[in-house]
């Protein structure tokens with residue numbers, strides 16, 4: 120007894136002495152940091168080791184899991200005292216922002232959040248995260264007295280491991296510095312994006328991906344004062360750090376600008392001492408709200424991007440164009456330096472950071488006090504889901520007339536508010552983010568920008584809206600749930616209206632359940648109710664094979680919160696009867712989606728994610744390299760994502776596609792895929808190319824070298840919103856009104872189809888209602904196609920000039936794709 124007790128004591132002592140022995144990353148990993156790429160699980164293991172060895176100063180927290188089941192982790196690092204009071208520090212900070220009620224008991228602690236490796240193949244920063252935490256806990260303890268550092272060692276573990284695994288299996292030993300070597304040229308899709316090939320550094324505001332939505336929960340619990348997003352850029356561009364470039368969004372405060380500069384100058388002292396080159400105030404601007412610098416900035420932080428030379432090309436070492444060998448060791452050293460320098464300057468200014476942070480949340484000066492949104496319940500619900508992710512408050516309108524800026528007409532007007540309309544106001548702590556997301560038009564201090572210049576939520580969600588300069592009172596919101604429909608064994612069938620993605624998910628599920636479903640091409644009235652085009656009809660007669668027809672259907676409808684309208688007879692009061700040729704059977708399509716070389720990995724990923732995670736309908740991915748050997752007759756629909764198809768559509772492939780379409784196939788081409796068909800015989804698609812006047816030619820010749828880049832913006836559309844006309848009698852536009860606000864991502868323009876259906880298009884002299892469009896680009900858009908259908912034999916070519924799936928945030932565009940798949944030219948041809 121006594122003996123075993125002694126053994127236990129001895130064991131405890133030895134364990135605790137091991138536990139106190141903090142190892143450096145190199146000691147722990149068994150190789151010098153930067154001489155190999157560390158796999159994600161090794162990085163997690165190191166952070167676990169640090170949290171054990173320094174348990175008084177480090178707390179590890181899991182905040183989620185990726186699609187490929189890798190852990191998402193945060194490490195909280197501070198002094199022993201702060202770590203004990205972590206919850207109080209967090210609450211004080213939220214009280215300081217007004218997000219939590221009550222007065223903070225103290226606010227002298229700086230909160231710095233360091234996010235690493237959002238782009239998987241910009242892989243030096245995760246290595247740097249290990250050295251950074253080690254240095255903080257060894258040499259830099261003094262800064263932790265008044266600073267809490269929150270470290271996310273890897274925002275995008277799936278992308279990082281895709282890159283690292285590929286590099287490890289490809290690289291030679293010793294590594295080859297020749298730029299042309301395989302190890303410097305990643306194959307499609309590369310390690311940058313996440314599992315579904317989304318760029319997580321464009322997803323903060325839309326949070327379509329599990330990494331983003333999980334992170335936002337943790338982020339909103341803290342609202343740090345500083346947020347750093349670590350990146351890498353081309354191998355010849357040494358290093359970029361804030362201060363950022365214009366345009367800055369107008370809500371960014373003088374303090375935020377000023378402290379960016381202070382941070383940058385602090386980094387510069389270290390870089391100058393070592394003779395490392397860098398640049399600031401160029402290229403990386405602060406406008407689009409979905410970045411790892413802008414999103415935190417609009418939530419009160421100083422948000423920053425740091426870019427090290429390297430990227431997916433650099434590997435362990437590469438010879439750059441200037442004749443220097445850039446190594447992983449260099450890259451992680453620079454990122455460690457800026458990370459530590461950020462903590463240093465924050466610690467020195469901790470009190471000021473707190474007082475200025477509090478000021479940011481005063482929103483009394485904002486022009487619009489409330490945004491009132493009216494529309495389909497599903498669309499309102501879907502917007503509420505987004506607002507919940509950002510913990511932005513909202514309520515329902517109390518009724519009455521609301522005046523202000525009318526989004527539908529782009530001028531002042533009125534709207535009759537009802538108790539179903541949503542009100543989102545700026546008199547809340549996150550009021551500035553509300554402004555950024557909802558305002559009709561973001562002010563542009565410069566038209567040269569890195570990203571899209573328009574994203575206004577009412578347009579993206581297809582809602583009527585008023586921006587009001589007075590505060591609109593609200594009732595508290597409560598999600599209304601749709602009661603379970605009652606099965607009616609005497610009904611001839613059930614009708615479901617067609618307006619939203621929720622309806623589309625219901626359709627996908629009933630088709631997968633083996634039901635036969637019809638849709639109407641014309642409105643009809645029965646039992647006192649009128650059903651618009653696209654309404655779904657599920658008849659008893661069609662579904663004799665389905666056991667428990669009524670109960671099963673009621674279950675599916677309830678799970679999607681749909682109302683089934685039981686109809687006693689197929690004889691309509693007006694409009695087509697159920698057996699009419701205008702009420703067509705949905706032929707459950709087999710869908711193929713092109714992937715691989717030539718396709719944009721983002722666009723492919725958006726569609727993949729759409730079918731798998733949003734619509735819930737099977738899709739088969741086919742690699743472009745296999746298309747010539749693919750038996751296309753197995754599929755009814757082939758989708759060509761946006762891409763750079765170039766030489767892909769050679770004569771043989773072109774013939775193959777034409778034959779397949781003629782036999783009844785439906786080819787859906789999106790954005791860049793249209794280039795393959797434009798001005799080619801048999802496809803009917805023509806580019807809009809207005810003549811350049813002699814005067815313009817003359818003017819262009821005289822533009823100075825230094826002015827060329829800026830002048831060129833007159834040809835560009837950098838993500839701008841346009842109001843298009845819609846033929847909503849065409850099946851592709853069922854569920855839409857006769858106008859649609861489209862997000863144009865570029866200046867490509869095609870003429871209206873001569874022998875096809877122009878489903879959505881721009882008319883004479885189109886004007887951008889939001890965002891930037893250069894004057895020459897605008898001229899080209901006169902009478903141009905947005906969405907169209909061209910028949911070829913028994914099949915169809917569907918052209919989508921604007922990419923409705925772009926980053927998956929333009930909710931109101933998605934039904935065009937669903938309609939194209941299920942309704943357009945829904946023939947029953949056996950292929």
Ligand SMILES: [Zn+2]
Nearest residue numbers: 238241350351
């Ligand atoms: Zn990056």
